[in-house]
Amino acid sequence: MLGGCGGPGEETEGDGTIGLTIGVSASASASESASESEGATGSTDSTDGGSTGIGGDPECPFSDPGGDEDGDGVVNDADICPCEEDAAQRDFDADGRGDVCDNALLYAVTEGEAPANLLKTLVIASTTVEVLGQTVEAACEFEIPMLAIGGEVLVRLGASDRAGLWLARLDFADTGVRECNIAALGVEIVHLKVELTDLTIEGTEPYAVGFPFSPGDHAAGLLEGEIDGPQPIAIYGNFVVLESDNESLSAPGTTELSGIPGDFARGAVTVSESGERFATDWSDPDFVVFDQVVSESGVRVQLVGMDGLLKLRR
Numbered sequence: 001m002l003g004g005c006g007g008p009g010e011e012t013e014g015d016g017t018i019g020l021t022i023g024v025s026a027s028a029s030a031s032e033s034a035s036e037s038e039g040a041t042g043s044t045d046s047t048d049g050g051s052t053g054i055g056g057d058p059e060c061p062f063s064d065p066g067g068d069e070d071g072d073g074v075v076n077d078a079d080i081c082p083c084e085e086d087a088a089q090r091d092f093d094a095d096g097r098g099d100v101c102d103n104a105l106l107y108a109v110t111e112g113e114a115p116a117n118l119l120k121t122l123v124i125a126s127t128t129v130e131v132l133g134q135t136v137e138a139a140c141e142f143e144i145p146m147l148a149i150g151g152e153v154l155v156r157l158g159a160s161d162r163a164g165l166w167l168a169r170l171d172f173a174d175t176g177v178r179e180c181n182i183a184a185l186g187v188e189i190v191h192l193k194v195e196l197t198d199l200t201i202e203g204t205e206p207y208a209v210g211f212p213f214s215p216g217d218h219a220a221g222l223l224e225g226e227i228d229g230p231q232p233i234a235i236y237g238n239f240v241v242l243e244s245d246n247e248s249l250s251a252p253g254t255t256e257l258s259g260i261p262g263d264f265a266r267g268a269v270t271v272s273e274s275g276e277r278f279a280t281d282w283s284d285p286d287f288v289v290f291d292q293v294v295s296e297s298g299v300r301v302q303l304v305g306m307d308g309l310l311k312l313r314r
């Protein structure tokens, strides 16, 4: 499925330089971004205490405990979201605030725990070169381990039977040195030793995806479902060429990928223990995470495959 990685169309009139990189950005923290996100229900701080409003919400004061501020049929002093319509009165994490008016559930990658938090993927690097008098696309590919060592994921529940999901940020361990032989027409062009460092993926559109769940499971403290679409992301990091046996084609050095647009694959989501734990299981070795020309010399980098398990905690 990875054959023919010399894709047409995008190559520029390159000088044959093959040197890539992916670049670290000063990314906003997921928490900051979360509070800015459209439709997020409150901040991600779980400082629920000290509220003065009936129902525990300081932003929802009213004077009549026996009234029905939001008209959902539940009187104010019994309503776990007194200012928002939620006749079902769901409270997934049992903190006294209903799903509809509660903060999003915020999960953190605490520590890489391979094989959990290890995503398998493949890097394909290609460029246009002159070989035996012909201009051809030359490529190499190598597997990289993507071990998640930090980041934040949010899950937002509302009145529907669908949870909003936002992989706000994932930070990955450096890949370690990989070898990459670029060849074309049977001719080895350059043999590189490379490493991807400081790799970070950010979800660029909060809650652009989600997953459906069963109300019965919700009542039992469990949400399970399949993500309903690819999540838009931006990728940052450094692609470092450590050694090269053909420095006229590719000198050692670092290339930045700064905000390369891509997508995270669909996967199976489990939120268990009434919201304490979160897991996503990906199994799509053919999914193209991104496919971009990343340098002026026309180097094209593809990241292919999402396969692995991410386990997070609140």
Ligand SMILES: [Ca+2]
Residues within 6 Å of the ligand: 068, 069, 070, 071, 072, 073, 074, 075, 076, 079, 081, 082
């Ligand atoms: Ca009410």
Ligand SMILES: [Ca+2]
Residues within 6 Å of the ligand: 070, 072, 074, 079, 080, 081, 082, 083, 084, 085, 086, 087
């Ligand atoms: Ca209500």
Ligand SMILES: [Ca+2]
Residues within 6 Å of the ligand: 091, 092, 093, 094, 095, 096, 097, 098, 099, 102
């Ligand atoms: Ca709650």
